[in-house]
Amino acid sequence: MGARRRVLPGFGLSLGYTVFYLGMLVLLPILACFAKASTLSFHEMADAAWTDRARAAYLLTFGTSLIAALVNVVLGLMIAWVLVRYRFPGKRFVDAMIDLPLALPTSVGGLVYASLYVKNGWLGRYLVPAGINVAYTRLGIVLVLVFVGLPFVVRTVQPVLEDVDPEVEEAAASLGATRLQAFRTVLLPALLPALITGFALAFARSIGEYGSVVFISGNMPYKTEIAPILVVARLEEFAYAEATAIAVVLLVASFALLVAINLLERWSRRHER
């Protein structure tokens, strides 16, 4: 029996490389993480990863990430809309600025945000007397996570929006739909898969975010301490196994959420054969 011939050459090589790459860069470190955590017994692990302080940190991490990703879906859609549908001076500049949070060290972002919102910062001097505290609060965490996650939504929605045929909106209008109806029933469903993907990316990015949060949150246990910071805190106490136990919980939860979001995204594409 001869080998099956393929029209495109290089399948073996590229698949081999892909598997090797994923194995070395993603799977191996994760395995190491699990291996380290498994030096603890199940009870020790549960004790380390499921303390009150850790649970508060998980809740904060996933909660702020969820809120930030949702905010980003709305803001990102709006920005993508403006960039795709309108022409205005400085459009290219704005377009380039979107990617800045990707390039900037997030710790710099966090530092700048913190300095803006502290009591005598540019914005803080007006907000703090008005009772709005951003620095060293959960609001501050959400704010930097929005900053970090924004490009992911904009860059996934933008090309899809560019592909939406304006005729489809005209069709809705000629069939009697108001602008709002047309947006809700025609445009939004077309953008939904991209919005879900953008949401997933921003959400995943936020769960793993450390650099910017560490500067703005103040890292108060039970209040503004996110899970990745707790991991570092444990490491500083030389409790390596405990630290990895927390990391494993983060990993498993993130993976489960991403799978669920992926299924949701697939469902939103059910009309494409």
Next chain:
Amino acid sequence: MSIEVKGVRKRFGSFVALDGIDLAVPAGALLALLGPSGSGKTTLLRIIAGLEVPDAGTVRHDDADITDHAARDRQVGFVFQHYALFRHMTVGDNIGYALRVRGAPRAEREARVTELLRLIRLEGIRDRYPAQLSGGQRQRVALARALAARPSVLLLDEPFGALDAKVRQELRQWLRNLHDEIHVTSVFVTHDQEEAFEVADYVVVMNQGKIEQVGTPAEVFEHPASAFVMDFLGNVNVFQGRVERGRALAAGLEVPYPQYPHAEARDTAVYVRPHELAVESEPRAESESLEARVVHVNPAGAVVKVELRTELAGQLLNAEIDRERFAALDLKAGDRVFVSPRRVRVFLPDYAI
């Protein structure tokens, strides 16, 4: 419902799309806007639909001025060239969309969808998505969707443009039959004169943002109003020549042309349609027939199409002769023949006497 367009103008930047259009579409008529690309026919259709705002002029439905009405308030069904179906909705949801946005009860919507699916003879595809349909099916779904809210005007932009020849032919006849059934005032855009003549009650020939001629297919075909219409209807032989004293002279031929009795000679193009060109094996009297050689014969069709090259000027001519005549002549490529026009058409630019 009748449509009346008056003095409509539209520019896109420096491009003049419509340059003063006056057009009346009688209630219940099926009218074709025919013209080359860039002639403004689609822009005119979109202005009637309210998808484009004219720079000047008015659009009326019956006696109501609807120039400033939004598309959604015009009771117009619009069929887009590329269908513009909603990809994430099933066929049934697409067709029911107009009723859904009007808040019609579900039962009424479902009943109307069933009725329309029967009308377009696609009862079995209600739950499919547009991606799963053929081009012809999508076209019919788009039409059903446009008809769902019982519009008083149906507008179609190049409805058969993206389909292959056979499906096109079927859908043309189907559209004609459908119109005879439901009698909604309809306007469709096409660049295919055959399509316009076959389907429409009235044909409007457009060129460079202006209307060249309005008439029934027979009127337009028999009495083209301008050289442009003559050219655009296509498949015509053009001779450079002149007219004087009731005669047309072209390529060494003389043909009576009583419409121009003046003594002053005028240079002009002389048009002869292929079926108005007689092909004979013997010459007539001098200046009555042209010697030519057969270049190519296409016998597939109700008439035989013969391509000829004149001996003197080397000009290519098309002639159409009936099958009996073809058999009698026994034409082959390379044969020597003589052609003479039975009828010529001349279009003189307006002149003041």
